[in-house]
């Protein structure tokens with residue numbers, strides 16, 4: 179039997195391992211840290227006796243590879259899928275705006291949903307619809323050299339529409355602001371979410387902690403199918419000897435493998451590949467964007483929706499977990515160097531602006547989690563260079579959310595990359 183090693187136990191590595199195992203291959207999955215899940219995990223917080231995520235994750239019903247993976251590992255009941263698109267937006271002073279689409283007469287309902295989004299003037303809403311129609315019917319523009327902001331301006335979108343509609347989508351989807359993010363990728367993802375079928379526009383949230391949804395179920399599936407997972411075993415080198423790949427770990431373990439899938443971030447991969455294996459991987463320069471999550475336990479939780487989007491705020495999303503709420507700030511560069519106390523003060527101030535009944539006295543407990551390298555920045559140069567990177571180098575396959583999946587750094591990007599690597603390997607084995 180061929181020896182197959184997957185390096186990295188984040189969602190891309192788990193996806194590779196699950197697909198290989200599901201196709202009757204045996205794998206050894208090596209994870210450097212003591213836990214699986216990579217950048218999408220949860221842990222038990224002893225102080226509040228709560229399972230909390232390293233950061234709230236949402237998925238979309240167009241995450242087909244993720245939904246397939248969840249089915250294979252029997253985790254489909256761990257998620258909650260909206261019946262139809264509905265997002266409650268809140269403006270300063272608790273003004274409520276809804277963006278909803280019934281999806282009976284798709285895509286008409288969706289366009290009517292945009293038409294009812296009263297944050298924008300009627301003229302601005304019509305321009306938004308105009309751009310959606312453009313994307314839907316006859317979109318053949320070359321956007322490779324444009325940022326999202328440049329593209330939207332070319333399309334006559336007002337400053338307010340860019341800030342209070344497109345900007346919210348862009349930061350939410352790509353964790354990058356409109357002035358930096360690639361228009362090509364943004365337009366593609368917008369089409370996938372809103373214009374690729376009525377079933378694809380719904381939002382999905384996990385029902386339990388992220389590790390319960392992904393890592394624990396995937397681990398069970400892999401182990402029960404006679405494969406192996408090594409945790410706390412950091413790979414320090416991958417080299418080639420004739421047709422074999424030699425993996426060396428920090429603890430001194432040496433494994434000769436017939437096939438290897440690497441599922442680690444780009445910065446980690448460059449450190450462990452022998453020079454002869456690096457190829458044009460050194461040409462890609464990625465920057466990273468942080469996400470800040472603040473979990474707040476409240477005396478009186480008056481939030482009654484599952485989640486809220488805030489209009490014109492530093493905070494993008496509030497998620498309601500009954501026992502506590504989670505504040506999400508994407509592209510959170512300005513918060514990274516701030517202390518927890520400073521962050522809490524700003525969050526309370528901001529929440530009070532939007533929900534006047536919110537005050538400091540309500541906060542019983544809080545946790546601040548800064549993920550400094552949450553996702554890669556999908557700017558123009560990153561996307562141009564990643565297109566040139568090969569996913570396969572003979573028996574070495576490269577996965578990870580940063581690889582050339584055509585998607586931003588997301589759960590779906592990670593899971594898709596892992597699946598692609600697994601099937602490329604299967605085709606060669």
Ligand SMILES: Cc1cc2nc3c(=O)[nH]c(=O)nc-3n(C[C@H](O)[C@H](O)[C@H](O)COP(=O)(O)OP(=O)(O)OC[C@H]3O[C@@H](n4cnc5c(N)ncnc54)[C@H](O)[C@@H]3O)c2cc1C
Nearest residue numbers: 186188189190210216217233235236413579587588589592
């Ligand atoms: C706070 C936050 C919020 C997010 N929100 C969303 C969201 O709402 N929706 C969405 O779709 N996506 C979201 N994402 C993005 C998503 O989590 C990532 O895109 C995805 O988890 C990346 O998976 P990956 O397997 O590519 O990489 P990683 O998760 O980074 O996995 C790589 C793994 O490799 C291991 N590793 C590294 N080096 C070595 C080595 N030398 N030897 C062995 N193992 C090694 C690491 O320990 C890690 O476990 C969010 C991310 C963060 C951080």
